[in-house]
Amino acid sequence: MKVTTAIEHFTNPLYLESGRILEPYDLKYETYGELNEDKSNVIVVCHALTGSHHAAGLYEGDLKPGWWDGMIGDGKAIDTTQYFVICVNVIGSCFGSTGPMSPKYPSTNPYRLKFPVITISDMVKAQRILFDRLGIHKAHAVIGGSMGGMQALCFSVEHPNFAKKHIILASTYATQPWAIAFNKVAREAVIKDPAFQNGQYDPKEIKEKGFAGLSTGRMCGYISYLSPHSMERKFGRDYVETDGLYALFGKFQVERYLDYNGINFVNWFDPLSFLYITKAINIFDATRNYDSLEDSLSRIRSEIVLIAFKSDLLFLPKEMKTIEETIKKIGKEDLVSYKLIDSDYGHDAFLVELDKFSHYIREALQERK
């Protein structure tokens, strides 16, 4: 599989939904496989909150491959012998695309809290501009899970002639209060930690000294990504440290898991990007610029494949079902399909239990007869 990582610099302004402008800006992206002659084999993969453009392949010296490596590759469900796959780091993130810690031109100082509020629409608009520069004006499919699914839905509504198929996993048409509440706790933990310094933290210093609020916020996120059942299976009441009476002074496995992932998060993700992207998720609402969900989804011209997960508590299957039912209601039943995957893994199933649904993605990508 041919993997290319690149960055593009844009000097034209990016007009944001908030009315503000981002200018200039960078977009980092990765591609897998090769673009065919008529450019008809493009698949856009959209990443989630803490994901990046590095969706597949293994970087030299790394232990872990890209976040959807089981899905993307030669002979895999998103087959790179057939398709040219592209994944773009969203604006607002911290892996190379412009985000709150990028220099605020013409200064070399970072935006920090002066970075504009970003929406899912903005993320998608920036990707379209990048694709245009790359000479890609059409895609075979756009695919994403969680926040990536929001982007895929947004592509289908706001750029209805761009892709033939949109595959949306473990996502929603508008973020509901349960998910907003988890983000609220995580955001509070970050903002109220004195280490945040009202956004003026030193990125090196927090990596050295830790940033408890960001770690706690991440732990809170982890709860929402799993399910009571997956935690039971994964951890039970096992404990790692005990000191005298059974479990009385010990640390449970689940606590160690949260500690490890929470503390580690500071090493690879930026607190301000975390705040801006969770904000984008909270305010995501496919009906915002339309009269209703019917009105919004009536713009769709492409095939919509919805894949929901039974134990997903962050974005409930019924939210995905609402998308299906609404598309059917407006007379486009031919365009939509909905699959409910039997998994007790929680929201993270779309990253973990690939065996349970990758064949649906493989099939969905095939041309209809």
Place this chain on the structure above:
Amino acid sequence: MKVTTAIEHFTNPLYLESGRILEPYDLKYETYGELNEDKSNVIVVCHALTGSHHAAGLYEGDLKPGWWDGMIGDGKAIDTTQYFVICVNVIGSCFGSTGPMSPKYPSTNPYRLKFPVITISDMVKAQRILFDRLGIHKAHAVIGGSMGGMQALCFSVEHPNFAKKHIILASTYATQPWAIAFNKVAREAVIKDPAFQNGQYDPKEIKEKGFAGLSTGRMCGYISYLSPHSMERKFGRDYVETDGLYALFGKFQVERYLDYNGINFVNWFDPLSFLYITKAINIFDATRNYDSLEDSLSRIRSEIVLIAFKSDLLFLPKEMKTIEETIKKIGKEDLVSYKLIDSDYGHDAFLVELDKFSHYIREALQERK
């Protein structure tokens, strides 16, 4: 309804499960109704994490009655014209019974982190000692929800001859990792806040200046007490503050709700009590001193009434079902009953949706024919 609030002081040591001793100690409690002549009408009500002995009635000047006022009173399901109801503030709490901010005798300085680890068994043992002093050696029933249900189960196993009936709501036989994880995040938020000062905080100062970590911790708890459905119904995507573009800079209703309850929590609950009681919940395991759950529950001699709630995510109905099935398995099917209440309110249903199950409690309290 006659309401009496009182405190008892004990100078004998309380031997704790950890091997440590609490000496001396106080227990604050409240009673409703009147004890009959043969003392056969006692109902013990056990409170949850942040509850208190004030289970019913309205204090002068208060706007809110006790936490289960809809359940306890003249003519109510727990009928105070018939029963003498007693509710004790658990040790470790902060409403009058001895807890981490109580003076560590002979000093007048508080225990703080020198307070011993408390278990559910310890809470129950202390209550039995209080009842003995009050001349109450038997009860008609012990009732509790959530941590109160853990106490009720503990009464039935460890004090099998004390009460005739145990009514356990929205609880478990051993705290599972999902609940431990929520407590973990909340505890991290408290401990890592510099305002905690490693337990040396000034209680007045935190009330004046706020204690963000405790507020964030409480918010996290609130998520676990509700459900995706109850939040949707309660808040939807309504927003309270908007500034220009719809919801882009606003605060959602669910965020305001969490803010309000989180910030307010500091005014009425103590951070160290929060840590000690969440610890007691995390380490609760009815099998700890037994070979198995069968072995533990085989000690039961009383009627066990289990009331679970469909959307309870903190203590899943299947955990309650396990108690029922285990009791049946060991040949005591006559003793146990299980009701699953159809509610989408989440864990808090046992405090909120009384109409849906109070008749079961009224019936369960009646003598069997």
